[in-house]
Amino acid sequence: MSNLHVDSVIKSYGTKQVLTDIFLACEKGEIIGLLGKNGCGKSTLLKIIFGAISSERKFVKIGNKIISGLYDNRKLVNYLPQNNFLPNHLSIKKIIHTFCDKENAEKILSNSHIKHLVNQKSKELSGGEKRLVEILLIIYSNAKFILIDEPFNGVAPVYREEIKDLIKEESKNKGFVITDHDYRNIVDLSTRIVLLHDGGTRMIKEIKELEYWDYIPERA
């Protein structure tokens, strides 16, 4: 079975080494919650895995295929960035049909929250509506592994549970790596938690360990 394997990632910004000691593995059916403080390199790590930015060193493998850039990633890894990525000159319908295959496009188009938006151009949507469309696009994309950066950012609480359910449902066929500062939702959703701390990954078994690593304040 193919799994995503990431290690030996080294990335510096100027003289500061942001990522030094990375090990991350994800299999089909898994939802990895990637947590870490602001500026610890979560987004950078996801972009490096995806191939959108370069690093001094990296080793990314899916099954037996070594991934060195975006071209190798095709149909294997998809990535949702923090900020809106929908082309603003296209209609939502066009975007959905371009991004997904026919079957998945129909699933998105029939979503009750999206239905009324499909004929509008992306630039006519609010920030939250755009985010919802993006999340559905990425969840229903055909890639084997999905990297999601802050999915709950700007999304109304009422949609969050639905998004979590969709991710859980789709994780039967693919692997997810998700990062968000809303750690409660991440802990609730994930099958495994990884904390990015001091440039390295730490496997988290219990919430108490997040306190130990100073990610959340100690509870009385």
Added chain:
Amino acid sequence: MRIIKSIWLFYRKLILTSATMSVLIALVGTFISGTVFSHKVFGLAYIFCAPLTHFFVYEVRNTNEYYFYYNLGLSKITLWVSTVLLSLTIGLILLII
């Protein structure tokens, strides 16, 4: 096929602005030289205007849109090469006819 369709969607955004700029350049050329409107000048201007539009639209204003196309398997280099080649093709056709 999906790749070609994606490149076309990416490029489509540049056409109107590039063509408008090229028409204006051709009109200025017409005005200065006192000749009739030349589609050759338009074609030549288009070859330079489209990559310039690409730079302002995607590198300056909508940088994040690149991620949409990355997810479709298109790298930034591929998108730049596509812009240059498509613009050259359109421009050269206008120069030749």
